[in-house]
Amino acid sequence: MSVHIADHPLIKHKLGLMRVKDVTTKDFRDLASEVARLLTYEATKDLETQKKVIDGWAGPVEVQEIKGKKITIVPILRAGLGMLDGVLDMIPTAKVSVVGYYRNETTLQPVEYYVKMTSEMDKRIALILDPMLATGGTLLATIETLKRAGCQAIKGLFLVAAPEGLKRITEAHPDVEIYVASVDERLNDIGYILPGLGDAGDKIFGTK
Ligand SMILES: O=P(O)(O)OC[C@H]1O[C@H](OP(=O)(O)OP(=O)(O)O)[C@H](O)[C@@H]1O
Ligand SMILES: O=c1cc[nH]c(=O)[nH]1
Ligand SMILES: [Mg+2]
DSSP, X not given: OOEXXXXXXXXXXXXXXXXXXXXXXXXXXXXHHHHHHHHHHHHTTTOOEEEEEXXXXXXXXXXXXEOSSEEEEEEEETTTHHHHHHHHHHSTTOEEOEEEEEEOTTTOOEEEEEEEOOSOGGGEEEEEEOSEESSSHHHHHHHHHHHHTTOOEEEEEEEEEOHHHHHHHXXXXXXXXXXXXXXXXXXXXXXXXXXXXXXXXXXXXXXX
């Protein structure tokens, strides 16, 4: 399955708090980070582990360690930065590959303004972070950039997605695994998700 809708009570509760009209910047930021942490737990459930023997306090002991591909976290500027701390709390050794897109307000097309990836993208699992998956244009552009860099294993973590954007992504890239706290009702006529969160970037950075 490529779309995983979170079914955890803590995620539902925290997302509900983020939807409050007058939520403060601090609360929105804290909650974005907390939900990102919980989504990371969901998105890493299928990582393989391998056994190894270490020196424990009472002698040799068999433990498990993560095996295989290393992770690179890919926050999409700017709003994706609001999820980065939460994900790094869970995967502190991950390399971070940053991509920057803003959505043209009239055409809703993504405009790329920054890309800085870590080395050996072909050997890594990419974990894309963005609070919002609306028309899907930004995610589509990000996936294409990652695939061009050789990345073969891609997952994306989102707080809220619109059905229209999800359909677009799953049709174009069925191999990409999407983890989302909520799939909302629809897009409005200016490309915002309803009921959604409003402008997530502005809420995280306190702009507007
Ligand atoms: O699915 P789409 O229709 O492409 O829309 C989603 C994008 O829009 C928002 O970014 P925005 O352009 O507002 O930039 P920002 O993060 O700098 O606020 C959001 O954080 C996504 O990146
Ligand atoms: O609802 C939306 C859609 C795009 N970007 C946002 O921040 N919110
Ligand atoms: Mg924005």
